[in-house]
Amino acid sequence: MKPSIFQHIVARLMAIAIISMGFVQVSAAGVIGTQQMVNSEARQDQLAHIETLLARQDVASQLALYGVAPEMVMERVQNLTNAELAALEGKMDQQVAGGDILALIGAVFVVLLILELTGVIDIFKAK
Amino acid sequence: MSQAAGSPLAETIPRAGLVPALFAIALGGCALIPGGTPPEGIGTAAIELVDTPFFPQERYQCGPAALMTVLTDSGAQTSLDALVDQVYLPGRQGSLQAELVAATRAAGRIPYQLDGSMQAIRTELEAGRPVLVLQNLGVSWYERWHYAVVVGVNPEKSQVVLRSGTESRHVTDAQTFMRTWRRSDSWALIVLRPGELPTNPDQHRYYQALSALEETGHFSEARGGWQAALDRWPGDTVALFGMANAELALDNFPAAESLYRQLLTQNPSSPAVRNNLAHALARQGEKTEAVEQIGLALDSVLDDEQMRLELEDSLREIQGGGDH
Numbered sequence: 001m002k003p004s005i006f007q008h009i010v011a012r013l014m015a016i017a018i019i020s021m022g023f024v025q026v027s028a029a030g031v032i033g034t035q036q037m038v039n040s041e042a043r044q045d046q047l048a049h050i051e052t053l054l055a056r057q058d059v060a061s062q063l064a065l066y067g068v069a070p071e072m073v074m075e076r077v078q079n080l081t082n083a084e085l086a087a088l089e090g091k092m093d094q095q096v097a098g099g100d101i102l103a104l105i106g107a108v109f110v111v112l113l114i115l116e117l118t119g120v121i122d123i124f125k126a127k
Numbered sequence: 128m129s130q131a132a133g134s135p136l137a138e139t140i141p142r143a144g145l146v147p148a149l150f151a152i153a154l155g156g157c158a159l160i161p162g163g164t165p166p167e168g169i170g171t172a173a174i175e176l177v178d179t180p181f182f183p184q185e186r187y188q189c190g191p192a193a194l195m196t197v198l199t200d201s202g203a204q205t206s207l208d209a210l211v212d213q214v215y216l217p218g219r220q221g222s223l224q225a226e227l228v229a230a231t232r233a234a235g236r237i238p239y240q241l242d243g244s245m246q247a248i249r250t251e252l253e254a255g256r257p258v259l260v261l262q263n264l265g266v267s268w269y270e271r272w273h274y275a276v277v278v279g280v281n282p283e284k285s286q287v288v289l290r291s292g293t294e295s296r297h298v299t300d301a302q303t304f305m306r307t308w309r310r311s312d313s314w315a316l317i318v319l320r321p322g323e324l325p326t327n328p329d330q331h332r333y334y335q336a337l338s339a340l341e342e343t344g345h346f347s348e349a350r351g352g353w354q355a356a357l358d359r360w361p362g363d364t365v366a367l368f369g370m371a372n373a374e375l376a377l378d379n380f381p382a383a384e385s386l387y388r389q390l391l392t393q394n395p396s397s398p399a400v401r402n403n404l405a406h407a408l409a410r411q412g413e414k415t416e417a418v419e420q421i422g423l424a425l426d427s428v429l430d431d432e433q434m435r436l437e438l439e440d441s442l443r444e445i446q447g448g449g450d451h
Contacts, residue, residue: 030441031376031406032399034369035338038331066218076213079229081339088225096311097221098261098274099187108269115266119303122264123271 014070015061055085062092165285166305168246175279175288179257181295182207189292190214190222193274196290197259197318203234232340235348236318239325239336243313248277250326256317263310321351324359334365346376375407383407398424398434402441409445417445
C-alpha cells in the first residue's frame with residue numbers, strides 16, 4: 001500500500017503537532033548523560049540536538065503514516081533513543097517488519113515446499 | 128505460522144500427483160534433508176523451559192505475541208493489547224526490532240541483545256530465560272520475517288523448540304533454525320529485570336542498554352541495572368556515573384553527590400563528573416560550591432570547546448536558580 005500525498009501531508013502535520021506538544025524532558029537541563037561516558041563519540045552538541053528533533057519528527061510522521069493511532073505515536077517515539085531514531089529516520093520502509101506468513105500462490109507454493117523439505121526455509125506447520 | 132495462512136494455502140494445491148504427497152510429508156513435519164550435525168554451541172544435554180507462557184498470535188502480530196511471552200516470563204505487568212498498541216505497525220503488517228526494544232523499556236525491563244550464537248541462546252536457557260529471535264522463514268525473494276521465542280534445544284536430535292505463531296511448541300530442525308535465524312544477522316533478545324545480569328554479560332552492550340533506559344526516562348530501572356553492574360564490576364567508572372545520574376534524576380541528591388565525589392577521587396580531572404556534581408549540589412541549595420565545581424571543571428577543559436559550552440550552560444542554569 002502506497003500512502004497518498006494527502007496522507008503524507010496529514011501525517012507530517014500530525015507529527016509536528018505531536019512534537020510541539022513537547023516530549024517529557026527526560027533529564028534535567030545541563031546534566032551530562034551516561035551515554036557520553038559509555039560512547040565517547042556520543043556527544044550531544046547543539047547540532048545533534050536539532051538533528052534529534054528532526055529525526056523524532058520524521059519517525060513520528062512515519063508511524064502515523066503506517067497507521068499508528070495519534071495518541072500512541074508520542075509514547076512510541078518517547079521510548080526510542082536518539083541513536084535508534086537516527087537509524088529509523090527516513091528508512092522505516094526498509095526496516096525488517098516481523099509479521100507472519102501470507103497466503104501462498106500455486107507455483108510459488110511448489111518451490112517453497114521443496115525448499116521446506118530441504119530445510120532451507122521453515123514456513124509450514126510441522127503438524 | 129498463522130491460522131489465516133492455512134486455508135488459502137490448501138485451496139491452491141492441485142488435486143492429484145506428486146505435490147499432495149509432498150504436502151502430506153511437509154505437514155507430517157518430516158523434513159528430508161535437514162538433520163545431521165547439531166550446530167556448534169548447542170551443548171550436550173536437552174533443555175526446555177516448559178513453564179514459559181504462550182500467547183498465540185493474531186494475524187501479522189507475532190511481534191507483540193513473542194514480546195508478551197518473554198515479558199510475562201520475566202514477571203512484567205503488561206497485556207497483549209497494550210503491546211499491540213506499542214509495537215504493531217499496521218501499514219507494514221509487522222513490527223520493527225527497534226520498537227520491540229523500546230516497548231521492553233516501557234514495560235520496565237532491560238532489553239539486552241545476545242551475540243547471535245547458539246552458545247549464547249543455550250547459556251540463557253540454562254539461566255531460565257527464554258530468547259526472543261527474529262527469523263526469515265522464507266528466502267530472500269520470498270521474505271517471511273517472523274518473531275518467535277526459543278524455549279529449548281535438543282542436541283541429540285539436533286532440534287530447537289519455539290513458542291511460535293499459533294504453535295505453543297514448534298519443534299524445528301536446529302540447522303534449519305540456524306539458517307532462518309542467520310538471515311536476521313542472528314538477532315536475539317532477552318529481557319532482564321532491573322538487577323538481573325545476563326549470564327555472560329558483554330559489559331559495553333549491557334551499559335548501552337542501561338544508558339538507553341536513562342535516555343528514555345526509565346531512571347529507577349536504570350538504577351537497578353547499574354547497581355547490578357557495580358556488584359559485578361565494583362568501582363567501575365561508567366557504572367558509578369550511571370548510578371549517580373540515576374540517583375540525580377530520581378531526586379536523591381545526597382546519594383548522587385556522594386557517588387560523584389567517589390568518582391572524583393578516582394578521576395579528579397573529569398569535567399563531566401564535576402558538571403553533574405554541581406547540579407547535585409545546586410539542587411541541595413549548595414550554590415556556592417556548585418559554582419566552584421563548574422569553575423574547576425572549566426579550568427580543565429581548555430581544548431574541549433563542546434564541554435566548555437556545556438559547562439557554561441550549567442553555570443547559567445545554576446546561577447539562574449532554575450535547575451529543574
